[in-house]
C-alpha cells in the first residue's frame with residue numbers, strides 16, 4: 001500500500017476565513033500523524049491564501065514523519081525551501097485566479113528554469129518531485145531534469161463523470177506510472193482523490209505515495225481529523 005501524505009492547506013483556509021489563530025495547521029499535523037498518516041503536505045502559495053510562512057517554519061520543527069512542501073517554481077519559493085529544508089518539495093504550477101492547482105507543470109516549455117530550480121534544491125538535500133499530467137513527454141523530461149519523483153495529477157480521473165471517461169483517464173495514469181517507474185523515478189499521485197475513488201489509484205503498480213487534502217479535511221469537519229485520516233488509510237487498503 002502506498003504512503004499517505006495529508007495535505008492540511010484547508011485547515012489553514014478555515015483559519016484565514018477569520019484571520020484568527022484557530023484552527024492551527026500545526027496542531028492538525030500532530031493529529032494527522034497520530035492517526036497513522038505517513039506525511040504532512042502544505043502548499044505555500046504566492047498569495048498566501050491559506051498556509052503562511054510561519055506555518056511552514058513551525059511544521060518543520062513539529063513534523064516527525066515527512067514534510068512535503070508544494071510550491072511554484074519561483075526564486076522566492078526556492079529560497080524559502082532552502083532555508084526551511086522540508087524533506088521533499090513538489091513543484092506545482094500556480095495561477096492566482098485558480099481555486100486549486102488546475103493542471104500539471106509544463107516542464108517542456110520551462111526546461112531551463114526548472115532544471116536550475118531542481119538542482120538548487122537537490123544540492124541542499126531536498127528530494128524534488130514534479131507534479132505532471134499523465135503525459136509521456138513531460139514524464140521523460142522529469143528524468144532529464146533529474147527529479148527524484150513524479151506526482152501524477154489524478155484530477156481528470158477524479159472528475160470524470162462517466163465510467164468510460166474514468167477508465168480512459170485511469171489507463172493514462174497506468175501507462176504514465178509504468179514510464180515513471182521505468183525511468184527510475186518514484187511514483188506519487190494526487191489531486192481530487194476521495195474515499196470513493198482512491199482504491200484503484202492506491203493499487204497502481206509501484207505507486208509509493210498519495211497526497212490527499214480536501215476530501216480528508218471536509219470529512220474531518222464532520223467526524224474529526226483522526227477518524228477522517230484513519231478512514232482514508234482504510235479506503236486505500238481496500239481490495
Ligand code: PXP
Nearest residue numbers: 101131190191192211212213214
Ligand atoms: N497534490 C498536489 C500537487 C496538489 O497541488 C494538491 C492540492 O493542493 C493535492 C495533491 C491535493 O489535492 P486535493 O486537495 O484535491 O486532495
